[in-house]
Amino acid sequence: MKNYNHKHKIDKNLIPLIDKIHNKIIGFDNKEIIHKNGLLHSAVSVFIFDKRKNNLMLQKRSLKKYHSPLLWTNTSCSHPTKYESILEAAHRCLNNEMGFDCHLEYKFFFNYYEKFDNGIIENEIDYVFIGYSEKNPNINYEEVDNWKWISLKELLKDIYIFPHIYTVWLKIILKNYIHKLKIK
DSSP, rough: OOOOSSOOOOOOOOEEEEETTTOOOEEEEEHHHHHHHHHOEEEEEEEOTTTOOOEEEEEEEESSSSSSSSEEEEEESEEHHHHSSSSHHHHHHHHHEEEEOEEEEEEEEEEEEEETSSSSEEEEEEEEEEEEEOEEEEEETTTTEEEEEHHHHHHHHHHOOOOOGGHHHHHHHHSSHHHHHHHO
16 A cells, blocks of 8 residues: 655645636645635545445545534545645545545546535535445544445435435535546
8 A cells, every 4th residue: 555645744734725717726724714714625535436336435424524424425535735636635535534545546526615504615626536446444433434335326316315414525426427437
């Protein structure tokens, strides 16, 4: 497994601010300030599938998360930090949340804006990656409450029936961009 340590100490609370016109980093700020003010920033979403059945590994977010606690979402998700690339952030969050790493392939990005009941505002450019693994995760309970494998057909049906138990960004990706995941 590749080590994603950097010569600089990672401050996971200092994340990139993005220019809306050119989609470029224009600075860095504290995660709390960014989410309080709804500033445009980077995020990563990772989708891990098994090769045999093309089931998706979902995680249920920890109760300790500052928004969307105990909601089901894609395999892992986070923000890049000041001294890492988008791809490095995707690997770091997969390893940190689910306890394993694998080859990841960038697929697309999208922007979403959402105000949460607790005052948090997500205004993200979310970079989406996919990977394949047969491993069961070793979840980090600070980040993840539970996990499961599920087929996309079953997931879409469940989201239709119980939309309130899934994260906003997962529903956006599956509704608008499922064709861009290009699953094998």
